[in-house]
Amino acid sequence: MSNGAMPKPEESDRADAPRHVAIIMDGNGRWAAARGLPRAEGHRRGVDALRKVVRATGELGISYLTIFSFSSENWSRPASEIGDLFGLLRRFIRNDLATLHADGVRVRVIGERGGLESDICTLLNEAEDLTRNNTRLTLVVAFNYGSRQEIANAAQRLAREVAEGKRDPATITTDVLGSYLDTSDIPDPDLIIRTSGEQRLSNFLMWQAAYSELVFVPIHWPDFDKAALEGAIAEYATRERRFGGLIAKNVAKTGS
Numbered sequence: 067m068s069n070g071a072m073p074k075p076e077e078s079d080r081a082d083a084p085r086h087v088a089i090i091m092d093g094n095g096r097w098a099a100a101r102g103l104p105r106a107e108g109h110r111r112g113v114d115a116l117r118k119v120v121r122a123t124g125e126l127g128i129s130y131l132t133i134f135s136f137s138s139e140n141w142s143r144p145a146s147e148i149g150d151l152f153g154l155l156r157r158f159i160r161n162d163l164a165t166l167h168a169d170g171v172r173v174r175v176i177g178e179r180g181g182l183e184s185d186i187c188t189l190l191n192e193a194e195d196l197t198r199n200n201t202r203l204t205l206v207v208a209f210n211y212g213s214r215q216e217i218a219n220a221a222q223r224l225a226r227e228v229a230e231g232k233r234d235p236a237t238i239t240t241d242v243l244g245s246y247l248d249t250s251d252i253p254d255p256d257l258i259i260r261t262s263g264e265q266r267l268s269n270f271l272m273w274q275a276a277y278s279e280l281v282f283v284p285i286h287w288p289d290f291d292k293a294a295l296e297g298a299i300a301e302y303a304t305r306e307r308r309f310g311g312l313i314a315k316n317v318a319k320t321g322s
């Protein structure tokens with residue numbers, strides 16, 4: 067990931083900085099097609115972009131970065147492309163884990179582990195175990211992840227507790243349901259970025275995105291870099307986050 071220690075966070079403009087940025091890394095295939103290259107090359111260049119963005123995220127003092135690296139819907143792609151994506155994840159963990167650890171990055175993986183090949187599960191567990199106590203940046207890798215399944219899993223666990231007489235249904239509040247999601251120990255994303263111009267969530271963090279600011283950037287993921295990340299954060303800083311309430315100046319005006 068880096069040749070030396072990750073530099074200290076930049077102190078400028080920290081007040082408007084999001085604490086948690088989540089990214090839908092879209093457009094690898096279109097990036098490759100535009101250059102007459104195979105889709106696999108687009109994904110490979112996507113991993114290069116990811117390395118740069120993890121580093122930039124740490125430099126900008128962001129505490130959590132979540133990346134959508136394989137969705138539960140990606141299984142509908144040709145087997146060869148699925149193999150390419152799994153191969154890239156294997157290489158990413160084998161090649162980059164030591165550097166991520168040295169840079170103080172804690173790796174967390176969300177999504178379904180069942181059904182994944184055992185060597186992938188071993189690598190994911192290894193990445194989480196090695197980096198468990200790091201505090202500089204939490205990199206949340208959404209792998210074989212889909213929001214609807216995540217919410218359904220939480221509902222199943224809660225229903226089982228009710229059926230076993232261990233829980234009163236009236237105790238199932240939004241906080242309780244949130245604590246049964248894969249992200250129970252991770253704050254909701256402040257900013258969700260999607261590259262490549264598509265404007266949808268595609269089953270990504272749908273519960274957690276209730277009050278996230280969404281920024282859609284027209285460039286394909288392999289071209290996304292620190293400047294593009296700073297551009298998205300600048301856009302985020304112009305937004306008024308009200309969380310369903312009133313903006314501060316209106317509260318002052320009405321005195322309520």
Ligand code: FPP
Nearest residue numbers: 091092093094095096112113135154155158
């Ligand atoms: C979208 O591009 C991207 C993906 C389906 C996967 C993103 C994966 C990577 C950046 C590399 C793998 C990640 C790790 C952690 C190893 P697309 O194929 O949907 O592009 P298109 O919409 O232009 O076809």
